[in-house]
Amino acid sequence: GAVVSQHPSWVICKSGTSVKIECRSLDFQATTMFWYRQFPKQSLMLMATSNEGSKATYEQGVEKDKFLINHASLTLSTLTVTSAHPEDSSFYICSASRREGLKNEQFFGPGTRLTVL
Amino acid sequence: QKEVEQDPGPLSVPEGAIVSLNCTYSNSAFQYFMWYRQYSRKGPELLMYTYSSGNKEDGRFTAQVDKSSKYISLFIRDSQPSDSATYLCVYSYTGNQFYFGTGTSLTVIP
DSSP states (O other): OOOHHHHHHEEEEEOOOEEEEEEESSSSOOSSSEEEEEOSSSOOEEEEEEETSOOOEEOOOTTTTEEEEEEEEEEEEEEEEOSGGGGOOOOEEEEEEETTEEEEEEOOOOEEEEEEE | OOSEEOOOEEEETTTOEEEEEEEEEEOOOOOOEEEEHHHTSSEEEEEEEOOOSSSETTTTEEEEEEETTEEEEEEEEEEGGGEEEEEEEESSSSSSSSEEOOOEEEEOOO
């Protein structure tokens, strides 16, 4: 299967600072990338859908000024959590979709654990 | 009505048992069906992908789709402790929108 990486895998930051998380598709080009957050023992929650070269589409209730998404190339999307607060502590997972003919698969990164003190 | 319904479990079985994980969906336009496995604090891993009714087998895993009843199942034969994880069913029909079940937590007891 295709490989999606995320960096960093774990980050601890102070309240009020900003944190950037990178998501890369290593061996394929992804026209669409997705950002999720997941609280312990809960399901994935889609935050936004990101298409290369255009503005991200945010899900209802997700603040676009707080969670800045940049999809600058077909292999890289970044999520910046601005002015992070303890309630932003969560597991953030990205995914990238790969289309081959009729087939459209979604491959996930390993996730980034964010802890805001 | 949710797009996808999945029994969250938890499900606990002895090693070697056959596990059946199930989802139902509401939109008859769904075309792509996927099962993911997620270990704790890891990203989901694609297990099976299918876009037609019937069975698809891969090793100990069999994905079954019944479009007439909008039902999808994942069977795990000879379950192992390493199969202990959360299993997610996922549907798509537009190609860029994916609908997730809530996940079923599975524990295989040695």
